[in-house]
Amino acid sequence: MDDVNAHHRQRMKKIKAARDRMMESKTEEKGLIIVHTGAGKGKSSSGFGMIMRCIAHDMPCAVVQFIKGTWATGERDFLRQNFADQCRFIVSGEGFTWETQDRDRDIAAARAGWEAAKTLIRDPAVRMVLLDEINIALRYDYLDTGEVVAFLTRERPEMTHVVLTGRNAKPQVIEIADLVTEMTLVKHPFRAGIKAQPGVEF
Known part of the structure; x- marks a missing residue:
């Protein structure tokens, strides 16, 4: 057992030394454009996790929620009830597009949110x-992708992070992003006839 522990310590020392060298080279700090996309669950959840971190670090933050509209979500209620002074929360939209069935209204809501x-x-x-x-x-062309990309690259303050969530991120958005994560769907309870549940989906 002593030999195993000694070997482990030596291995970890080498990894730590390499890691320390790598971290020494990472000196730049800047606001990031972050994209969470893909068919798997967790895009919004990850974004809201970052919002919680901002609040914990006393970093003022904000949420603009497109599409979901009047759908009651736990994150919206939690933030508005407990952290309204640290995180502004704006709902833009009247629900999923198959609910509204009115493209002009959807476009107007998206424009107001933008x-x-x-x-x-x-x-x-x-x-x-x-x-x-x-x-x-952006996928449904409620907003002009070129306009959004131009704004984020030209007018966003240097230290401001912007997180964009939702399936089917446009290639132009992925191109300007600093961090892109694609959630992969492996298995989902909805396919087994299980409805969306509080605490898991909303």
Whole structure:
């Protein structure tokens, strides 16, 4: 057993030394464009996890929620009830597109959300803005992808993080992003006839 532990310590020392050298080379700090996309679950959940971290670090933050509309979500209620002074929460949309069945209304709601998002992103006091499900609004051309990309690359303050969630992120958005994660669907209870449940889906 002593030989095993000694071998483990030596191996970990080498890994730590390599890791320390790598970390010494990472000196730049900047605001990031972060994309969570893919067919798997967890895109919004990950974005809201980052919002919780911002609150814990006393970093003012904001959420603009596209598409979901009036659907009661735990994250919206939690943030509005407990952290309204640290995280602004804007709902833009009247529900999923198959619920509204009115493209003009969906476009108007998305545009209103994007205008609010631009105001929040321009404010250098706001350190992170989560654009929840904006990729869906871009996918359906409710918003102009070129306009969104141009704004994020030209007008976003240097230290502001912006997180974009939703399936089917446009290639132009992925191109400008600093961090892109694709959630892969392996298994989902919905396919087994299990409905969306509080605490898991919303």
